[in-house]
Amino acid sequence: MSERPQMTVAGVVLDSPDAQALAAFYQRLLGWNVVQDEPGWVKLGAPGGGPGLSFQTESAYVRPVWPAGPGDPQMSVHLDIHVDDLDAACLHAEKAGATLADFQPQEDVRVYLDPAGHPFCLFL
Template sequence: MSGSPRFRWSTVCLEALDGPALASFYRELLGWRVKAQEPDWVLLAPPDGGPGLSFQSDPGFVRPAWPTRPGEQQLMMHLDIEVDDLDASSARAVELGATVADFQPQDDVRVHFDPAGHPFCLWVSA
């Protein structure tokens, strides 16, 4: 082998008590397709290609706290999802099982929690 090995980002994996159920939520929300599936793991792929999202069941999963609070499960990451209509997109996310966070730090961003409790942000560009 000569030179450096090749690295290519392929997915971000979110854990939940029920990975396949969480994958169903994001499949409906984003309109992505199931690319691969095992009993406790699902990979979603965007229609235009690029990195996907995978979801894995973890019986020890604990919902993160947001905003962060001392002594509670810390947030490791969140998803930012650009939308063209913040109100309509928020309503669709809620229809699919998301909840709107009480704390909203910006006017052009709407923070939600997916059914497993991961925060995600819907946002519109100015």
């Protein structure tokens, strides 16, 4: 067996019908900087470094349903965002444009949907 090559996760990419609009939402939510902005592609970088968060325009994008039922488009990824004050973070997320999901599976976690329908969790 050969030695494993060096590999580093550089970021997460979310599809959207409008990469620029979804990136603007996450910029408001997280306060991250735009480090790359091209037609159909935007990358945000965390001020402290680490993996980035990118968005690509996908014309065939289908909004996921959460929680998905039989035959529903399922989410393929969600973001977990640690917060120090859940109530304040929820208010901020809603002001940024997030929608509180109807189904909330845990008392100390809040599931929100971004403008393209991707679920993300705020947790203590």
